[in-house]
Amino acid sequence: DSGVTQTPKHLITATGQRVTLRCSPRSGDLSVYWYQQSLDQGLQFLIHYYNGEERAKGNILERFSAQQFPDLHSELNLSSLELGDSALYFCASTSGGGDTGELFFGEGSRLTVL
Amino acid sequence: DAKTTQPNSMESNEEEPVHLPCNHSTISGTDYIHWYRQLPSQGPEYVIHGLTSNVNNRMASLAIAEDRKSSTLILHRATLRDAAVYYCIHLEYGNKLVFGAGTILRVKS
Secondary structure, eight states, X not given: OOSOEEEOSXXXXXXXXXXXXXXXXXXXXXXXXXXXXXXXXXXXXXXXXXTTEEEEEOSOOTTEXXXXXXXXXXXXXXXXXXXXXXXXEEEEEESSOSSSSOOEEOOOEEEEEO | OOOOBOOSEEEEETTSOEEEEEEOTTOOTTOEEXXXXXXXXXXXXXXXXXXXXXXXXXXXXXXXXXXXSEEEEEESSOOGGGOEEEEEEEEOTTSOOOOOOOEEEEEEO
16 A cells, blocks of 8 residues: 555546546655556656646646645546546655655556546 | 666566666766556556665665666566566656656566
8 A cells, every 4th residue: 555545446437528536645745746547658647746836747638637735635637538538547646856756656546438 | 758768578487586677878967767667457666766876675676787878677586476567767857757668577487
């Protein structure tokens, strides 16, 4: 158990819909990262938040947004969903800015768009 | 993004050592080398990281070449539970972990 909690574990929805994925980092961790893993793209970095502020952006679509709240939990919002958004979404946390430290990953949220 | 090169797959026998190679020829002096693994149906798991010197922990050893352009992850005694995708990541300072395709390690009993 990494200490990172992601909900929901599984989610099935239709194209055009909007969903929110939630991540609770390990106690005391200030950094939260979001990754997307699909069969054809592998693990893709989406976005990094540190203590409530966006630190880095990766291959995140404009239809996707994220935020980190004062209690340090984070949410990834996916809107206008397309079939290609079906993937595993992982959240990871670490105590510092993430430059050298170990990332702790959650078990992921599996999104299926029908 | 920093690039690494790893074999697509490797096979090992149970209880034998495994050496997983990685090339990171564009690495600079302040970039760390990280290794993660992903077991089936799980999120990635940190294995080890280093900068210049060889590193050991309870999971594995990391041997870093003197010129730092390559490294080797060493599992001293592979078990069936070590079957996973192993990712070597060259982390540029101030950047984020970018995962490549990794090496699929198969362990035979």
